[in-house]
Amino acid sequence: MDLTVVILVEMLYAVASLILISAGLAVVFGMMKVINLAHGEFMMMGGYATITAVNLGLNIFVAMLIIAPIFVGLIGLLVERLVIRHLYGRLVDTMLATWGLSLLFIGLATMIFGNTTTGISTPIPGFAIGNYQINGYNFFIIVVAILLLIGVLTLLKATRAGLIARGAMQRSDMAAALGYSPDRIYMATFFCGSALSGLAGAVLAPLVGLVPTSGGAYIAKAFITVIAGGPSLIAGLFSSAGFFGIINQVFTFAVSPVIGEVALLVAAVILLRLLPQGITGKFFKGKL
Amino acid sequence: MPGSLSKDVVTVILVMAILIWVMPLMISTYTLTVLIVYGMLGLSLGLIWGFGGILCFGQAAFFGLGAYTYAVAAINIGESTLPMIIAVLVPGIFAALLGAMMFYGRLTDVYLGVITLVVTLILFKFINSTAGPQYTIGKARLGGFNGIPGFQTLNVPGRPDDYIWGDSYFYVCAVLLALVFLGVSALLRSSFGRIAVGIRENETRMSLMGYDVRARKTVLFAVGGAIAGLAGALFANWAEIVTPSLFSLGQSAEIIIWCIVGGLGTRFGPILGAAGLAYLKFLLGQQTLIDNTLITGLILVLFVLFLPKGIVPALANLWKVSFGRRPLGRIHQQRRMRNRGRTNG
Numbered sequence: 089m090d091l092t093v094v095i096l097v098e099m100l101y102a103v104a105s106l107i108l109i110s111a112g113l114a115v116v117f118g119m120m121k122v123i124n125l126a127h128g129e130f131m132m133m134g135g136y137a138t139i140t141a142v143n144l145g146l147n148i149f150v151a152m153l154i155i156a157p158i159f160v161g162l163i164g165l166l167v168e169r170l171v172i173r174h175l176y177g178r179l180v181d182t183m184l185a186t187w188g189l190s191l192l193f194i195g196l197a198t199m200i201f202g203n204t205t206t207g208i209s210t211p212i213p214g215f216a217i218g219n220y221q222i223n224g225y226n227f228f229i230i231v232v233a234i235l236l237l238i239g240v241l242t243l244l245k246a247t248r249a250g251l252i253a254r255g256a257m258q259r260s261d262m263a264a265a266l267g268y269s270p271d272r273i274y275m276a277t278f279f280c281g282s283a284l285s286g287l288a289g290a291v292l293a294p295l296v297g298l299v300p301t302s303g304g305a306y307i308a309k310a311f312i313t314v315i316a317g318g319p320s321l322i323a324g325l326f327s328s329a330g331f332f333g334i335i336n337q338v339f340t341f342a343v344s345p346v347i348g349e350v351a352l353l354v355a356a357v358i359l360l361r362l363l364p365q366g367i368t369g370k371f372f373k374g375k376l
Numbered sequence: 377m378p379g380s381l382s383k384d385v386v387t388v389i390l391v392m393a394i395l396i397w398v399m400p401l402m403i404s405t406y407t408l409t410v411l412i413v414y415g416m417l418g419l420s421l422g423l424i425w426g427f428g429g430i431l432c433f434g435q436a437a438f439f440g441l442g443a444y445t446y447a448v449a450a451i452n453i454g455e456s457t458l459p460m461i462i463a464v465l466v467p468g469i470f471a472a473l474l475g476a477m478m479f480y481g482r483l484t485d486v487y488l489g490v491i492t493l494v495v496t497l498i499l500f501k502f503i504n505s506t507a508g509p510q511y512t513i514g515k516a517r518l519g520g521f522n523g524i525p526g527f528q529t530l531n532v533p534g535r536p537d538d539y540i541w542g543d544s545y546f547y548v549c550a551v552l553l554a555l556v557f558l559g560v561s562a563l564l565r566s567s568f569g570r571i572a573v574g575i576r577e578n579e580t581r582m583s584l585m586g587y588d589v590r591a592r593k594t595v596l597f598a599v600g601g602a603i604a605g606l607a608g609a610l611f612a613n614w615a616e617i618v619t620p621s622l623f624s625l626g627q628s629a630e631i632i633i634w635c636i637v638g639g640l641g642t643r644f645g646p647i648l649g650a651a652g653l654a655y656l657k658f659l660l661g662q663q664t665l666i667d668n669t670l671i672t673g674l675i676l677v678l679f680v681l682f683l684p685k686g687i688v689p690a691l692a693n694l695w696k697v698s699f700g701r702r703p704l705g706r707i708h709q710q711r712r713m714r715n716r717g718r719t720n721g
Contacts, residue, residue, distance in 0.1 A: 123486065174681060180431060180485060181680050184636060187629055188676030195670020304625055308497050315490045346505040353498045357491055361481045 090218030103333030112285030128303025134289030156290030164282020318366020422646030429576030434492035442608025471601020523619030639686025
């Protein structure tokens with residue numbers, strides 16, 4: 089019984105962290121068809137922003153939920169203006185340019201923080217279920233992931249800004265004819281995507297020892313989750329994160345964590361071979 | 377592609393002979409050897425990406441696979457001739473299987489990128505986790521993140537105690553690169569190569585003309601994998617140790633950067649890009665002021681933004697504009713373009 093609860097929580101946690109890791113990339117890819125390979129480094133910078141802010145004496149939740157997203161969002165804004173703006177519509181070129189950016193950020197972080205591991209402790213204590221110890225912070229991550237999904241959905245579905253953004257993504261010429269500037273809208277969307285990446289990196293920072301190359305651990309998973317999810321933003325994110333998270337945890341518990349990771353990757357290859365347009369390219373068509 | 381194959385052979389032999397003679401005067405042969413190996417690796421991706429239009433994010437997988445295959449086979453066999461052959465065959469076959477899976481599934485650009493990336497990651501994670509003594513192939517322990525040291529390095533065929541190393545190993549690598557280069561040139565001149573370029577330009581048209589696009593892409597991909605495998609085996613001989621970092625994402629990224637910087641759709645570009653950037657990295661590694669990764673990244677960003685075609689095509693263009701015979705040259709050139717399609721290189 090206790091074990092069942094623990095496994096269930098771990099599965100939810102795996103799904104939630106996949107959602108967090110991929111959300112920023114999903115917004116940028118789902119809305120703008122830009123693959124940001126520097127996404128992992130955006131998360132890494134979110135983590136560093138949090139740790140720096142905490143070391144300066146700020147409250148950890150303020151640092152994680154406010155400082156880090158704004159900081160990374162601003163960096164995203166700079167990147168969009170300087171690089172990505174010139175490459176819209178050239179999928180492969182954006183991938184390569186953002187890959188270059190990711191290397192650049194790794195180099196910068198190495199120069200500033202050094203090639204050492206930094207970290208902060210989790211602000212929420214663990215507790216026991218029967219004979220098992222559970223990390224209380226896992227629940228925080230699950231809650232953040234749920235709130236994030238609801239937040240993005242509401243923003244896109246229920247607000248005027250979301251409507252304009254979705255319209256501009258479908259027909260930028262029409263949006264421009266109606267008096268909205270697609271350039272501005274792209275800029276704002278990229279800001280939001282980057283801020284989400286920063287948030288994810290910040291929230292996950294207490295769980296990992298942060299090094300400048302930490303981003304590499306996230307980017308592949310995020311990339312896979314988003315591509316396998318397909319064109320719909322929320323439904324795709326939710327379904328593919330659910331699928332991969334559960335597969336990962338099943339194999340982790342049945343065999344070992346390494347096999348769990350490998351199983352996730354193998355599942356991704358098979359899934360893409362069967363559904364090359366992603367999960368939502370076949371099911372839930374036209375949903376958000 | 378102007379000129380005939382025999383003219384190509386003469387040019388390559390002349391250029392190589394001069395380079396082999398001149399370069400060791402400036403750079404140590406030890407460094408030059410690895411530059412040659414990287415050049416071959418760059419050429420392998422340049423072939424499938426530049427001429428086949430297949431963007432592979434996991435060329436490092438074949439490179440690493442070649443290196444590991446060589447190491448494992450060399451430990452088990454104890455003589456280097458057969459391991460070299462196996463180290464070319466295994467990545468080639470692996471690439472053929474992977475390619476068949478992707479191309480018969482009609483996967484394109486981004487999805488291709490994800491799958492090749494994921495396969496590289498799987499290999500990386502798997503090899504990294506093989507530290508325990510239960511992971512052995514024959515007599516060779518895979519060794520996890522420590523890699524495999526101490527295998528038989530290249531020897532004169534049939535004489536296991538007669539090692540090829542130092543300067544002579546440099547000459548072997550240089551000759552092999554020249555041979556691979558000529559092989560690639562011959563392949564691109566053949567109808568297979570022309571059709572591969574046709575597929576890059578317009579896949580639908582080529583399949584409507586009756587060519588089996590899937591099979592041709594798979595074969596090209598396998599050839600690229602085999603060349604990368606050969607480069608991997610040569611690298612293993614040079615480094616005398618193989619580690620999982622051969623499979624890393626950073627390694628894959630570097631190969632792509634070499635191709636972009638050198639110039640896609642050319643044969644010289646990726647080799648030049650690889651050797652040039654690897655040497656730059658070597659020089660930068662000697663200073664500590666600016667981080668190495670930062671500069672690599674900056675180079676990639678700047679090239680994608682300002683010189684997306686790469687150095688070699690840009691130089692060729694400059695040459696044409698500066699020294700080309702204008703009035704006659706242009707008509708001549710247009711006719712040539714019409715006759716030959718876009719196979720310049």
